[in-house]
Amino acid sequence: MNRPGRKPRLAVWKFASCDGCQLSFLDCEDELLDIAGAVDIAYFPEAMRGPIRGTYDVSLVEGSITTAGDAKRIQRVRQRSRTLVTIGACATAGGIQALRNFADIDAFVNVVYASPEYIATLATSTAIADHVPVDFELRGCPINKVQLVEVISAFLCGRRPVTPAHSVCIECKLRGTVCVMVAHGTPCLGPVTHAGCGALCPGYNRGCYGCYGPKENTNLPALSGQLATLGMTRPERLRFYRSFNAGAAPFQEESQRHES
Amino acid sequence: MSRRTISVNYLARVEGEGALRLTIKDGAVRNAELRIFEPPRFFEALLRGRSYTEAPDITARICGICPVAYQMSAVHAIEAAFGLQLDRPLRDLRRLLYCGEWIESHALHIYLLHAPDFLGYAGAVDMGRDHPALLRRGLALKKAGNTVMAQLGGREVHPINVRVGGFYRAPRRRELAPLAETLKRAREDALDTVRWVAGFDFPECDRGYQFVALRHPDEYPMNEGRIVSNRGLDIAAGDYNHHFVESQVRHSTALHSHLRSQEAYLVGPLARYSLNHDRLAPLAREAAAEAGLGTTCHNPFHSIIVRSVEVLHACDEALRLIANYQEPAAPAQTIEPIAGEGCACTEAPRGLLFHRYRLDDQGIIQDVQIVPPTAQNQPSIEADLKVLANDWLDLPDTALRARCEQTVRNYDPCISCATHFLNLEVRHE
Numbered sequence: 001m002n003r004p005g006r007k008p009r010l011a012v013w014k015f016a017s018c019d020g021c022q023l024s025f026l027d028c029e030d031e032l033l034d035i036a037g038a039v040d041i042a043y044f045p046e047a048m049r050g051p052i053r054g055t056y057d058v059s060l061v062e063g064s065i066t067t068a069g070d071a072k073r074i075q076r077v078r079q080r081s082r083t084l085v086t087i088g089a090c091a092t093a094g095g096i097q098a099l100r101n102f103a104d105i106d107a108f109v110n111v112v113y114a115s116p117e118y119i120a121t122l123a124t125s126t127a128i129a130d131h132v133p134v135d136f137e138l139r140g141c142p143i144n145k146v147q148l149v150e151v152i153s154a155f156l157c158g159r160r161p162v163t164p165a166h167s168v169c170i171e172c173k174l175r176g177t178v179c180v181m182v183a184h185g186t187p188c189l190g191p192v193t194h195a196g197c198g199a200l201c202p203g204y205n206r207g208c209y210g211c212y213g214p215k216e217n218t219n220l221p222a223l224s225g226q227l228a229t230l231g232m233t234r235p236e237r238l239r240f241y242r243s244f245n246a247g248a249a250p251f252q253e254e255s256q257r258h259e260s
Numbered sequence: 261m262s263r264r265t266i267s268v269n270y271l272a273r274v275e276g277e278g279a280l281r282l283t284i285k286d287g288a289v290r291n292a293e294l295r296i297f298e299p300p301r302f303f304e305a306l307l308r309g310r311s312y313t314e315a316p317d318i319t320a321r322i323c324g325i326c327p328v329a330y331q332m333s334a335v336h337a338i339e340a341a342f343g344l345q346l347d348r349p350l351r352d353l354r355r356l357l358y359c360g361e362w363i364e365s366h367a368l369h370i371y372l373l374h375a376p377d378f379l380g381y382a383g384a385v386d387m388g389r390d391h392p393a394l395l396r397r398g399l400a401l402k403k404a405g406n407t408v409m410a411q412l413g414g415r416e417v418h419p420i421n422v423r424v425g426g427f428y429r430a431p432r433r434r435e436l437a438p439l440a441e442t443l444k445r446a447r448e449d450a451l452d453t454v455r456w457v458a459g460f461d462f463p464e465c466d467r468g469y470q471f472v473a474l475r476h477p478d479e480y481p482m483n484e485g486r487i488v489s490n491r492g493l494d495i496a497a498g499d500y501n502h503h504f505v506e507s508q509v510r511h512s513t514a515l516h517s518h519l520r521s522q523e524a525y526l527v528g529p530l531a532r533y534s535l536n537h538d539r540l541a542p543l544a545r546e547a548a549a550e551a552g553l554g555t556t557c558h559n560p561f562h563s564i565i566v567r568s569v570e571v572l573h574a575c576d577e578a579l580r581l582i583a584n585y586q587e588p589a590a591p592a593q594t595i596e597p598i599a600g601e602g603c604a605c606t607e608a609p610r611g612l613l614f615h616r617y618r619l620d621d622q623g624i625i626q627d628v629q630i631v632p633p634t635a636q637n638q639p640s641i642e643a644d645l646k647v648l649a650n651d652w653l654d655l656p657d658t659a660l661r662a663r664c665e666q667t668v669r670n671y672d673p674c675i676s677c678a679t680h681f682l683n684l685e686v687r688h689e
Contacts, residue, residue: 018323019323019325020417023324024416026372026402033388044383049382049665070299109305114508125301142417145416200415201420206428206429211418
């Protein structure tokens with residue numbers, strides 16, 4: 001798929017985000033030089049100076065769309081990109097800043113800014129896929145850097161990335177971690193959360209808080225019932241579903257069921 | 261009458277989205293603006309109504325480069341509101357985690373973001389083509405910091421193990437032992453780093469800064485201490501708002517911080533070093549002297565040396581903490597929420613990070629104030645450019661632009677952090 005003799009050109013783009021997912025790229029300390037040998041890192045402003053030029057074989061997009069300017073900019077990024085991969089919960093679900101979607105944006109602006117009239121922002125924070133076609137979504141807040149290397153390798157080989165779509169529950173079983181919900185009564189989103197972290201939180205004796213977002217085919221009402229049995233109040237359950245992936249449809253719907 | 265404008269439309273090698281504009285008229289710099297167009301994410305607003313237990317996880321997401329700093333300021337401010345003080349092993353573990361972040365964040369800045377300026381490369385990958393061993397050393401050093409964060413915090417970005425009252429899980433002594441081996445090698449690399457960067461060419465510069473940093477009775481400051489300055493300020497974190505004030509400016513999206521006397525001030529490695537030289541580990545003090553630093557450092561271009569000295573200190577301190585570590589009886593102390601307000605400052609890699617929380621008797625957050633280091637340094641960054649660029653006006657535009665960018669990078673500005681205070685003006689080219 002790539003022309004011989006020319007390294008594929010890679011770009012990293014940032015929208016509203018914390019920079020943590022693109023930092024995960026630089027956190028691949030052992031692989032970074034190999035990656036730089038296999039692809040031409042052609043645009044990556046956090047790491048290097050250089051202009052936007054031509055088209056890119058693969059674009060990694062971090063962050064969500066929160067301004068009218070960024071809604072236009074993502075269209076131009078899409079036009080320049082043969083393959084567009086979104087990285088992290090901001091890009092795949094709107095991120096923590098999507099909490100504004102459930103609130104009055106003017107009230108939000110007023111809390112932070114003394115002169116709110118200077119602020120131009122959209123009332124919502126939305127995923128990249130709500131604006132342009134996306135070729136692959138890599139989940140997580142932040143993404144797992146090992147999975148990022150897999151995504152780049154898969155692209156270089158012209159195959160789909162292998163990123164298991166099962167739940168964090170399965171990851172717990174795979175690593176042999178005792179179930180924190182069954183054994184300790186700790187509320188956990190593991191049964192409904194997309195794999196990818198390696199069941200990090202249960203491994204540290206805490207419940208999963210859903211930073212990889214909902215897996216496919218969740219049964220959230222059943223989990224809500226179990227969380228209630230464990231003593232979680234309605235407002236607590238609402239907040240549980242409404243964090244870094246609050247804008248992902250299943251979490252959004254279940255949190256709305258807990259409103260009022 | 262001649263007019264010349266130097267613009268950098270998208271500042272590279274900084275965390276976040278910013279731009280720079282320098283206006284030169286009749287042979288003098290008339291104006292320097294660090295314009296920040298990073299979209300605001302409204303953290304202070306979205307934290308209202310959340311539980312105190314969520315604050316360390318949510319505030320971490322302000323910055324992927326220094327999440328531990330946000331977690332540390334959050335937990336200390338909330339513990340101050342609840343009247344809780346942590347026992348030795350837990351406070352030592354927090355300090356160890358912070359050492360990891362200092363090593364990781366500083367190594368990233370020294371090797372990947374700042375050194376290419378001094379050596380004339382567009383970025384670290386270019387630099388690595390000519391100096392592969394140097395880049396490998398930088399990455400190894402960065403990885404050592406990340407290893408500490410991953411071991412203690414669960415992962416490098418947005419660690420999951422920090423909670424109000426301590427940790428979810430405290431490490432066993434034997435789990436920390438392999439870290440010590442990594443850190444011993446990192447300490448050697450850090451010493452070599454100090455020697456390496458000390459050999460760079462530095463422009464002369466001393467603007468007579470007002471330095472502000474924490475100071476602790478017997479430690480180089482991270483999580484605790486009073487806020488002091490080189491002009492006699494000496495206050496507790498709870499008095500921060502009596503002495504500092506933020507104001508919104510039109511040209512950039514960050515609130516600027518000033519002392520109430522309207523003076524600009526500087527936070528970060530230069531300030532920390534100059535106010536706490538006597539608290540550095542002996543090894544770090546010796547390396548600083550060998551690198552030609554005095555007991556204070558006023559040249560912002562020397563910040564790369566000071567960062568390297570702080571990495572060396574952090575490696576040494578982390579080794580000391582691991583050697584003395586006693587497993588705590590419980591990973592966290594008991595929390596009983598009470599209604600009230602708490603403030604804390606900790607030393608993020610980029611400088612003083614202030615958090616204030618007002619909570620109700622259920623521990624639900626009513627009001628939050630967060631002042632990140634880059635918001636505090638913004639007036640100083642602009643003042644540096646306005647003064648220093650006057651000496652560089654005979655440079656051609658490209659060289660002048662590069663020198664201005666380098667001047668901004670002296671501060672390792674984290675625009676993602678600063679942005680929830682920013683007065684937004686989007687101008688994408």
